[in-house]
Amino acid sequence: MRKTVLRMLPRFMPVALLLLAIVLTGCEQFGAKKTSGGYPDQPVTMIIAFPAGGSSDVQAKIVEKYWRKYFNQPVAIEYKTGSGGQVGFTAIAKASPDGYTIGGVNVPHILLQSLGAKATFKKDDFIHIAQVVNDPQLLIVNKSSSIGSLNEFIAEAKQKKGQMSIGVVGALSGHHLAMLKMQDIMGLSFTAVPFEGAADQTKALLEGKVDAIIGNLNDVMRGMDKIRMLAIASEKRHSVIRNVPTFKELGYDFTSDIRRGFSVPAGTDAETVARLREGFRKICQDAGYQEEMEKIGQPSEYLSGEDFTAYCDRYFVEAKGLIEKYGLNKKT
Numbered sequence: 553m554r555k556t557v558l559r560m561l562p563r564f565m566p567v568a569l570l571l572l573a574i575v576l577t578g579c580e581q582f583g584a585k586k587t588s589g590g591y592p593d594q595p596v597t598m599i600i601a602f603p604a605g606g607s608s609d610v611q612a613k614i615v616e617k618y619w620r621k622y623f624n625q626p627v628a629i630e631y632k633t634g635s636g637g638q639v640g641f642t643a644i645a646k647a648s649p650d651g652y653t654i655g656g657v658n659v660p661h662i663l664l665q666s667l668g669a670k671a672t673f674k675k676d677d678f679i680h681i682a683q684v685v686n687d688p689q690l691l692i693v694n695k696s697s698s699i700g701s702l703n704e705f706i707a708e709a710k711q712k713k714g715q716m717s718i719g720v721v722g723a724l725s726g727h728h729l730a731m732l733k734m735q736d737i738m739g740l741s742f743t744a745v746p747f748e749g750a751a752d753q754t755k756a757l758l759e760g761k762v763d764a765i766i767g768n769l770n771d772v773m774r775g776m777d778k779i780r781m782l783a784i785a786s787e788k789r790h791s792v793i794r795n796v797p798t799f800k801e802l803g804y805d806f807t808s809d810i811r812r813g814f815s816v817p818a819g820t821d822a823e824t825v826a827r828l829r830e831g832f833r834k835i836c837q838d839a840g841y842q843e844e845m846e847k848i849g850q851p852s853e854y855l856s857g858e859d860f861t862a863y864c865d866r867y868f869v870e871a872k873g874l875i876e877k878y879g880l881n882k883k884t
Contacts, residue, residue, distance in 0.1 A: 591651055591827050592625045598814075599647070599655035601640020603633050603749045607770045607850070608656050611685055611812060614844050615835060622831045622838075627654075636722015636746065637661045638672060645677035649819035651828065654681065659811040663868045664724040667875050669882050675868055678815040679825055682832035683855035683863070685812040687768040688786040689730050690796070694757055695780050702782045702802050705764065706738060712763075714741035719753045719765035722746055724880060727753075727766040730785065730808035732874050734766075734799075737806050754779075768810050769793070773849045785809070792849060811853075813860050829857045 598616070602608040612629055619627040632640040641662050644655030657678065666675045693699045699708060709716040720727035723746045735742050745762050747753040750771035757765045758778055769790060772779060781796045785808040789798060799806040814832060816825065835841055836854035845852040855863065875881050 591824050592623055594652065595625055596623070596627045596651070597653045598627050598629050599640050599644050599653065600629055600631050601633060601637035601644075601656065601658070602631075603751070604631060606749050606751065607685075607687065607768060608658065608812060610770075610848060611845070611850050612656050614841060614848075614850075615684070615814075617844075618835045618838055618841050619831075622834045633748070636665070636725045636748075638665050638722075641665065642672040644815060645673035645817055647817050649817040649821075651816060651820055651824035654814055654816050654828065657813055657815045658726065659683075659813065659864055660726045660729055660867050660871050661722065661724075661810075663864060663871050664726070664729055664875065667872055667881050668724050675864070677818050679818055679820055680857045680860045680864065681814045681816060681825070681828045682836065682857055683811050683813040683860040684832070684836055684852065685770075685810075685850055686853035687770050687810045687812065687851050688784055688790060689727070689766055689768055689808045689810065690772065690784045691734070691764060691782045691799075692757065692767050692772060693764045693780050693782060694760065695778050697763075697780065699764075699782070700780070702797075702799070702804075705782055706740065708763075709738075709740045709742065715743060716740075716764070717743045717745050717762045719745045719747055719756050719762040721750055721753055722748070724875070726808070726810045729871060729874060730766045732878060733808060734785075734804075734806055736874075737804050766808075769851060770849055790851075811860075811863070813855075825857070832857075 598612060600609055600612050616627050616629060632643045637658055640655065641657060644657065647653035662678065663675055665671060666673055691705065699705050718731050720731055722728065728744055731742055731744055747756060750767065753765050753767065754772065754775055756762050769792065781793060783799045783802055784790055784796050785799055785806055787807060789796065816828065833856065842852060
């Protein structure tokens, strides 16, 4: 029997080798998407959590222009808006972790919303690819307002005893947290009025429906002739609006910003993540990209995926403390 089997082996060896070659080739092709050389080999969807025309969308469209240059595939922007970005962030977190759905994320929005009573995702449901924008926040009133300075704003807030209304974009958002931090530092109390997006927020201010707003620099630049910026929550004055003082120089240790970046769902394999991080690094360092960002006033600031993740982890601790202090983890 043994001799018979041995005699038959040469006859079947070529077939066996052919089958092995087919299997190995199939495995190689199957794994191609997961290697830095093969990914992406088809169009990618980019989820944006805020309406078209806003800062997140404008910045994403610039990335879209340079995406093909560094990834050799088109990217299609898909808007999933609502609940201060929560609808879109949830869609990113729940997407298939295959690298073919990425999303624009706003920090601290995704950190705050993950702590809410109605949270639909967790902080660790994302793998961060890169930070691309650091947008400082400002305290703003209508240009026709009788309030001409931060001191006058504080004086009126004291008179209104908690009834001073401040427009913010979304509940449990970066704007909302900035308002909480500001009232803590100033020893005051404000009434938050949430809006769907920056355009609605600014419209309400101009129509006199709120006393003031917390706004991003980029969002408010398009209507600077109609508003008055009382103070900017950055470490130093901004080059675009040098006449606007910082909260710090006015005696209040208050800084706050909105950071924008791109992320993929947790579970995306390491090689795909590495390819995305390298591609975004190249996009953000591209001279043409930087020039376009500057033209539209987007405060570009690149952080690697690792550094962006570390920043989010630090911020999460601070945000958790404020949310628990005000009981927002039980209300929102």
